[in-house]
Amino acid sequence: MENASRPFVHINCASSLDGRIALPGGRRIVLSSPWDKRRVHLLRQRYGAVLVGVGTVLSDDPKLHVNPHHTGGSTRPLTRVILDSSLRTPPGARLFSYPGEVLIYCAPEAEGAEEELRRAGARLTEVPRGEGGVDLKAVLEDLRRRGVEALLVEGGSRVISSFLKEHLFDLLTIFVSPVVIGSQEAPSLCILPSPTEPAELHLEGAEIVEGGVLLTLRP
Ligand SMILES: NC(=O)c1ccc[n+]([C@@H]2O[C@H](COP(=O)([O-])OP(=O)(O)OC[C@H]3O[C@@H](n4cnc5c(N)ncnc54)[C@H](OP(=O)(O)O)[C@@H]3O)[C@@H](O)[C@H]2O)c1
Numbered sequence: 001m002e003n004a005s006r007p008f009v010h011i012n013c014a015s016s017l018d019g020r021i022a023l024p025g026g027r028r029i030v031l032s033s034p035w036d037k038r039r040v041h042l043l044r045q046r047y048g049a050v051l052v053g054v055g056t057v058l059s060d061d062p063k064l065h066v067n068p069h070h071t072g073g074s075t076r077p078l079t080r081v082i083l084d085s086s087l088r089t090p091p092g093a094r095l096f097s098y099p100g101e102v103l104i105y106c107a108p109e110a111e112g113a114e115e116e117l118r119r120a121g122a123r124l125t126e127v128p129r130g131e132g133g134v135d136l137k138a139v140l141e142d143l144r145r146r147g148v149e150a151l152l153v154e155g156g157s158r159v160i161s162s163f164l165k166e167h168l169f170d171l172l173t174i175f176v177s178p179v180v181i182g183s184q185e186a187p188s189l190c191i192l193p194s195p196t197e198p199a200e201l202h203l204e205g206a207e208i209v210e211g212g213v214l215l216t217l218r219p
Contacts, residue, residue, distance in 0.1 A: 006140035008150040009169040011160055012043060014212075015189050016181045021157060024185035026059040031177040033211020039175075040154075041070035044078055047150040049143070053133070053159035054084035057093055064154075065098035079103065079148060082122075083159060085133045087112020091120040103146075105139045132162040140168060157187040164190055164199055172201065172217040175209075 014031035015021050023029045032040065044050055045066045056062060068075040077100035082089055085107040096102060102122040106112070107129045117124060127138040143151060153163055163169050174189065192199055205216035 004144075006137070006144050006168070007049070007148045008171075009140070009153060009163065010043065010047065010150065010171040010173070011153040011163055011169050012040065012173045012175075013155050013160060013189060014175040014177060016177055016179045016186075018180050018182060019189045020181040020183070020186040021155065021189055022059070022187045023181065024183045026055070026156075026187055028060045029179075029181070031179065031212075032175055033177070033209070035210035036175040036212065036214070038070040039214075041067050043152050045071050045074065045076055047152045048076060049079040049081060049148045049150065050152045050154055051081040051083070051159070052154050053156055054082055054088050055158060056154070056156040057082060057084075057089050057095070059156070061090075061094050062154075063098055064095045065100075075099075077101075081105070081139070081143065081151070083133055083136075083139065084110075084112075085129065086110050087114055087117060087124070089113075089117060089122070091116035091122075093120075096120045096122070103143075105134050105142075107134055130162075131165070132158060136162055136166055136168050157189065157191060161190045161192065165193065167219060169219060172215075174215045174217070176213045176215060178212060 064080045066075045080095050080102045082104045084104050087106050087110045104122045104124050105127050108126045128135045201217040207214045
């Protein structure tokens, strides 16, 4: 553990050659190769906790589980964390059908489907508002108090941007697929505050793998 007040934070995503992580309008595209999917499921299995923004839940309806097909038969319940200021997570989202707790962090006095979400099995926690939604430091400190030691942040664009902007990560891996999406309307890997504030990262590795290139970066 590198930081006792928050979990180890590993951001992971799959990107096109032009830095896009979805199609125009946020429509989902599979950028990961089978090799990369397996890597992601093994990471989920190892860390035991995964975080996404409500934007990803609404656009992709991800299962957010550990698929034993990718982990040689073993699986474990996964803690799913959703950043969702106004409780827009649909109580019928697919992730509720898979094992593991669902922790939703919302803003104080959020007026969403509170009761339905609790009935679906979510645990709701109010945290102060922060830039971009809820306060990330408060979320991470609460997760640490709940015993989460390592967290896989899987997106999407706004959530990754917030973690990068606030320097709240320890490791970033990007699977780059040899695909050009070629549209400014497609969500990008990260939206930084302005072009005059570039975020420089330390490139630790670049590996040609099945179906693409895996970049490993540190803050
Ligand atoms: N290729 C990949 O690896 C990958 C992985 C995941 C997703 N995606 C794609 O990413 C796209 C979704 O990205 P997105 O930017 O629309 O949604 P997102 O990053 O998943 O969620 C963003 C939303 O989360 C909430 N939020 C709460 N606190 C936040 C904070 N501190 N910082 C940022 N957001 C916070 C905000 O909504 P409220 O204000 O309502 O709280 C915000 O609008 C989809 O197209 C999906 O397919 C790609």
